[in-house]
Amino acid sequence: SQTIHQWPATLVQPVGSPLSLECTVEGTSNPNLYWYRQAAGRGLQLLFYSVGIGQISSEVPQNLSASRPQDRQFILSSKKLLLSDSGFYLCAWSVKGGQGSTFGSGTRLTVV
Amino acid sequence: GDSVTQMEGPVTLSEEAFLTINCTYTATGYPSLFWYVQYPGEGLQLLLKATKADDKGSNKGFEATYRKETTSFHLEKGSVQVSDSAVYFCALSESTGNTPLVFGKGTRLSVIA
Numbered sequence: 001s002q003t004i005h006q007w008p009a010t011l012v013q014p015v016g017s018p019l020s021l022e023c024t025v026e027g028t029s030n031p032n033l034y035w036y037r038q039a040a041g042r043g044l045q046l047l048f049y050s051v052g053i054g055q056i057s058s059e060v061p062q063n064l065s066a067s068r069p070q071d072r073q074f075i076l077s078s079k080k081l082l083l084s085d086s087g088f089y090l091c092a093w094s095v096k097g098g099q100g101s102t103f104g105s106g107t108r109l110t111v112v
Numbered sequence: 113g114d115s116v117t118q119m120e121g122p123v124t125l126s127e128e129a130f131l132t133i134n135c136t137y138t139a140t141g142y143p144s145l146f147w148y149v150q151y152p153g154e155g156l157q158l159l160l161k162a163t164k165a166d167d168k169g170s171n172k173g174f175e176a177t178y179r180k181e182t183t184s185f186h187l188e189k190g191s192v193q194v195s196d197s198a199v200y201f202c203a204l205s206e207s208t209g210n211t212p213l214v215f216g217k218g219t220r221l222s223v224i225a
Contacts, residue, residue: 006155034212043217044156044201051210059212090155094213099144099163099205101213103155 002027006091006104013111019064019078021107023091026072031093033074034101035066038088050074051096086111114139118202118216125192125223133187133219135176135202143204145169145178145185146213150199159187159200192223 006023013019025031035047046059048066056066063082067075074091088108092101119134137143144163148156160169165180174189185202202216 032210032212044215046212049212092156096210100146100158100161100203103148103157106153106155108153 002093002102004091004093004102004104006107008107009105010108011110013081013109015083015111016080019076019081019085019109021076021089021091021109023074023076023104024072025093028093028095029071031072031095032101033068034092034094035074035076036090036092038090038106040087044090047076081111083111085109114143114204114206114214116202116204116214116216118200118219120217120219122220122222125221127194127223127225128191129223131187131189131192131196131221133200133202133221135185135187135216137183137185137202137204139183139204139206141206143206145176146203146205147174147176147185147187148201148203148215150201150218152198156201192221194223194225197221197223 003026032051034049036044038044050056050068065077088106090106091104094101115138117136146161147159149159150156160171162169162178165178168177176185176187199218199220201218203213205213
C-alpha cells in the first residue's frame with residue numbers, strides 16, 4: 001500500500017535561518033507531488049507541485065523553493081526564513097490522472 | 113479558472129443535529145468532486161468523493177451528491193457527534209487529474225454535547 005511520510009512534525013526556527021522539509025512517498029511510482037501551506041485558521045495555499053523529477057511548478061513566488069531530486073522525494077526549502085513563513089505545511093501526492101490527493105500529517109513551523 | 117465556494121463557518125451544532133455544509137463549484141470541464149476533513153493538528157483526510165453527475169459519495173454517515181445542474185456538492189450528515197468536530201474542505205479535480213486539486217476555504221464545524 002502507498003504511504004506518505006513528512007518530517008519533522010514540528011519545528012521552531014529563528015528568523016533568517018534556513019529551512020528544509022522533506023516528504024517521501026512509498027508504494028507508488030511517478031506520482032504528482034504537492035506542497036501546501038495553511039496559516040492559522042485559514043485555508044490551504046498551494047505552494048508548489050511537481051509532475052516528475054526536476055519538474056517544479058511554483059504557484060506563489062516567495063522566499064521558498066522546492067526540489068524533487070528523486071521520483072518519490074519532494075523537498076521544501078528556504079535560505080532565510082521570515083516570520084510570515086510560520087504555518088502548517090502539508091505534503092500530498094496523487095497518481096497521474098488520479099482522483100484526489102493523499103496528504104501527509106503535516107509540519108508545524110514556527111518562526112521566532 | 114476553476115473555483116470552489118463553500119459556506120463560511122464556523123458552524124456550531126448540538127450533538128445529533130442535522131448538518132449541511134454548502135459547496136458550489138465553477139469548472140470548464142467535468143470535474144471530480146471531493147470532501148476532505150481535517151481534525152485538529154492533523155493533515156487532510158479524504159472523506160468522500162464523486163466522479164460524475166448524480167453520483168453520491170458517502171462515508172462515516174456523511175453524504176454528498178454531485179449536482180451538475182446546480183454545480184453543487186453539499187455535505188450532509190443526519191446526526192452529528194462531538195467527534196465530527198473538524199474543518200471540512202470541498203475540492204474539485206479536473207478530469208485529466210494532472211493538475212492540483214482546487215480547494216474551498218474550509219468550514220470549521222464544532223459539535224457540542
